[in-house]
Amino acid sequence: MASNNRATQINKVIKVARKYYKLAEPQEDRSVLEHLLFACCLENSTVDDATKVFETLSRDYFDWNEVRVTSIRELSEMMKSLNDPKESATRLKRVLQSLFESQYSFDLDLMRKQNIGQAVKQLKKYNGASSFTVAYVTQNALGGHAIPVNRGLLQTMLSVGVISESEAAKKAVPGLERAVPKIRGFETGSLLHQLGVELYRSPYGPTIRKLLLEIEPKCKDRLPKRPSKKGEAEQSAPPEVEVEPEKTKKVKTSEKAAAKTAQPVKKKTVAKKAAPSKSKPEKKTAQKKVAKKKTKSLSKPKKKTSKKRLAKRKPR
Numbered sequence: 001m002a003s004n005n006r007a008t009q010i011n012k013v014i015k016v017a018r019k020y021y022k023l024a025e026p027q028e029d030r031s032v033l034e035h036l037l038f039a040c041c042l043e044n045s046t047v048d049d050a051t052k053v054f055e056t057l058s059r060d061y062f063d064w065n066e067v068r069v070t071s072i073r074e075l076s077e078m079m080k081s082l083n084d085p086k087e088s089a090t091r092l093k094r095v096l097q098s099l100f101e102s103q104y105s106f107d108l109d110l111m112r113k114q115n116i117g118q119a120v121k122q123l124k125k126y127n128g129a130s131s132f133t134v135a136y137v138t139q140n141a142l143g144g145h146a147i148p149v150n151r152g153l154l155q156t157m158l159s160v161g162v163i164s165e166s167e168a169a170k171k172a173v174p175g176l177e178r179a180v181p182k183i184r185g186f187e188t189g190s191l192l193h194q195l196g197v198e199l200y201r202s203p204y205g206p207t208i209r210k211l212l213l214e215i216e217p218k219c220k221d222r223l224p225k226r227p228s229k230k231g232e233a234e235q236s237a238p239p240e241v242e243v244e245p246e247k248t249k250k251v252k253t254s255e256k257a258a259a260k261t262a263q264p265v266k267k268k269t270v271a272k273k274a275a276p277s278k279s280k281p282e283k284k285t286a287q288k289k290v291a292k293k294k295t296k297s298l299s300k301p302k303k304k305t306s307k308k309r310l311a312k313r314k315p316r
Helices: 003-020 032-042 047-060 064-068 072-078 085-103 109-113 116-125 131-140 151-160 165-169 182-201 206-215 229-235 240-313
Strands: none
Touching: 003 151, 003 182, 003 206, 032 047, 032 085, 032 109, 032 131, 047 072, 064 085, 072 085, 109 116, 116 131, 131 182, 151 165, 151 182, 151 206, 182 206
């Protein structure tokens, strides 16, 4: 898509989002770490739900190290109000674990003194930090120009025709920061985030369908479609009544084949048993030969003694 056409489509999306959603209040009193952890909760949920979960975590636990050693199951139970509690708990725990292993502390305020490019590279290295969380921290904590894009917003941009499937797979909307000035970055990010949450929460609902058709009336074929249970049932195997006779036939044929193969085995075993009876006379003959050899060997010394006696008598 050309850059001019993409910019016009992005402006249409922002215009429609401004009609239906209100701007959220910025949270400027948080540290860099708190912005990062809040973004882990906010990615696919509303600001109110994410704020409640973040406050309960900071209140009920002694510190963030205690949150790090807590199991994902326990964290996901505390994040039930979010749209993706298990994914949010996994992101939060992985980020805390990566921070602990890299610097053995939970302080990221030094990033505000660094160059934004270096700080962004450092954020991307943390395990569990998604493109949404990195963009959110860049915008709200580091003062950079980046608009966070969640999963629902990616699907919205794909359905409207702003991005292609290959660009959606990379989890990015090219040209979004160029189409929006930095002064309106926070406002645009807040409105687009709410639009993405609406699609993530109810992708087949009438509200998001109305919004997407208002942005692009020709996107009816690209809207999220509910999987039909009837189609899946038709593609499945035939009824059990028709399958059972085939199974019985196979079992009968296999039994017949086994019976046929079993008969020659019995004959072979009989022949093997009869074979040792023929070898018995051979053993007897061998024993007779050994006995004859022994008798011959015993008779030889007698001849030698007779010769010796004759030899002694001659001189006389």
